[in-house]
Amino acid sequence: MKKYAGQSAMLVAIDCIIFGFDGDELKLLLIQRGLEPEKGKWSLMGGFVKPKEDLEKAAARILKQLTGLEDVYMEQLQAFGDPDRDPVERTLSIAWFALVDIHKYEKQLSDDHHPEWVPVKKLPKLVFDHRKMVDLAKKRLQYKAALHPLLFELLPDRFTIPQLLNLYQALYDKKLDKRNFNRKLLSAKLLIKQKYKKKEGSRRGAFYYKLDKRKYYSNIDAFMSFLPAREIFS
Amino acid sequence: MKKYAGQSAMLVAIDCIIFGFDGDELKLLLIQRGLEPEKGKWSLMGGFVKPKEDLEKAAARILKQLTGLEDVYMEQLQAFGDPDRDPVERTLSIAWFALVDIHKYEKQLSDDHHPEWVPVKKLPKLVFDHRKMVDLAKKRLQYKAALHPLLFELLPDRFTIPQLLNLYQALYDKKLDKRNFNRKLLSAKLLIKQKYKKKEGSRRGAFYYKLDKRKYYSNIDAFMSFLPAREIFS
DNA sequence: GCAAAAGTGTTCCTGGTACACCCATGT
DNA sequence: ACATGGGTGTACCAGGAACACTTTTGC
Known part of the structure; x- marks a missing residue:
């Protein structure tokens, strides 16, 4: 297998904007980040794409890891690629948004990320550019749901x-x-x-x-x- | 600068779907691919994202390289990440679509990619997954232009x-x-x-x-x- | 004077919007 | 009986769709 010479690779991650609705407010499922840097800060659920993994599969894997849910509505939102978005190392992130039934989630055992449903209108500070992702996801959802x-x-x-x-x-x-x-x-x-x-x-x-x-x-x-x-x- | 341990990086490319209109047909600007594999085959214009380069900048750079044009309408379409989409090496591609004034282009000196304006309705076979990109771009353009x-x-x-x-x-x-x-x-x-x-x-x-x-x-x-x-x- | 494209008005009807009252039930 | 949220009907208006003829000019 030949390689492209002289090009530099970068890490590719997935971040999931997970929407839920409790009957009253629109909410997002956030976690407390498990990795340095910014460990313990509020963050979207994310993870790295594996060497032989499809983007859809990666997104579904990460979503399942957090919520236990499969067959959930997901849609690719956008790639976020600012070279400095992650201070550790250049990491491209493909943001996906998901719509889940918040009650189905509650029956699942969640993993040890300490996830919480947070009202979209009262978001805490998020790591990196996750706030931008959330804002875009909300706009996209508003746009799409008005028509479909x-x-x-x-x-x-x-x-x-x-x-x-x-x-x-x-x-x-x-x-x-x-x-x-x-x-x-x-x-x-x-x-x-x-x-x-x-x-x-x-x-x-x-x-x-x-x-x-x-x-x-x-x-x-x-x-x-x-x-x-x-x-x-x- | 610490690094994320054990994660594998991949190349990140940009591909541009460049639309033009000659007064009669909707057209795409295609090139004959300059790299192996598939050298000489029809392809979208693309290139790798540089280590310190923003995605928007990379897309604009690649567009300018081919058309000589700046300040062109561009929009991120989607990331294409099938692990096998490029047989040489895993390469993620972020597809962008651009709308250009075909006549402005014609006055530019084009580089040595042998670019040609090809009617969207008579596309030749394209390398890799470029056909999927084009199809999606056309759908997106149809969708968006109906409303905006x-x-x-x-x-x-x-x-x-x-x-x-x-x-x-x-x-x-x-x-x-x-x-x-x-x-x-x-x-x-x-x-x-x-x-x-x-x-x-x-x-x-x-x-x-x-x-x-x-x-x-x-x-x-x-x-x-x-x-x-x-x-x-x- | 005729061919070829540019330009223009009317009618109909759908569907969006605004708006207010009665219904069923638990307490 | 009353308070609470659930459910329904109407009248108006704007805007979309269908439709055909006149105008200008080069040949």
Whole structure:
């Protein structure tokens, strides 16, 4: 195997921006960094890409390592390559964002990174350029979710419309009209109505819905505006 | 300077998907690869990231090396990291796409890569995974240009509305209604009408327009649908 | 005077938005 | 009975889509 002469290599890492929603706030799963430098500081979950490993695989591996979850929605965000972003050694990082059901996570045993779900709106200081990654990920999520059915990935299999409304409101930090939201949502015909929900948070109870997975997967790139889209990006 | 122990580095390259428009077809600037392996085969313009070089800078450097152009619209597309994508040695590539004014390019002296503008619809076989990069870049451009004023980057400073219409039609491979297109376009108020154009391609001549750069740059992320957007992605 | 492209207006209809009241239940 | 959140209908308006004819000029 010949090599390219005179070129210099660098380390390649993955960092994961992991979104979750607890019914009230949009959250990120952060860890306390286990390596020097900045050991113990808040950080995104990350890791190095292995010599024979695909980027997708690496991202999935790292996500699973922290959350125990597989088959999670992930999307490559962007490569971050400032030569000085890691003071130790030049390290390129490919940021991925993931949308997970926060409740599924809670049942998992997490490893020893001391992970915590932190509200996106109250982020602590993060190491390196992780803050930039988070900001970009949030923008990207806002952008994409305004046009595509995506946020279902953050909710359990069964969910109610008020939950979904809360999620949108949390992501965009705006109040939305529930009547209009409802209508748009149902007109997409992606939801299947279930039985009643009793207990939590309401006297009357709200109906559960499930995704019509068939339509969902064939439409995941479909264009539908769940929002007053042109005003949301202001 | 301490190092991360036991991690393996890899080469990091940039590949540029360079779009141009000749008034009729959408084209890509390809080169004949100068390195083994696959020397002489069609390829995107690329190069390795230098040890102290930023990704943006590297992409701009490589673009300038081929086209002589600076201050060109560029956007990071995605990292391609299949471990076997380059048979010589593991090389991660960050693909960028660029929109250039094909006529500005033609006035430049090009280097010895034997570059050629090739219609996107008649691409030759490309080395490695470059075809995947091109396909993704085209999809991304279609997506973004349906919602944002972007394609001006492919045209000269002065252009006519029929030219712009041709460009949209070429990108989406669909015919568009010129009356509706016209109205939408002008309602964005990004264009400033100029004098007549005589010669080329028409007896009557079409008016030139220029971009209102002030509004353009403050609105480059603005949301405006120049197209029957929800039908264009089919 | 005719061919070829530029330019322009109207109607229809969808879909977005604003807005307010009743319903079901637990306490 | 009342408080709390769940659920629903309507009227208005903006903007997208469909559609055809007139204008200018070079030949």
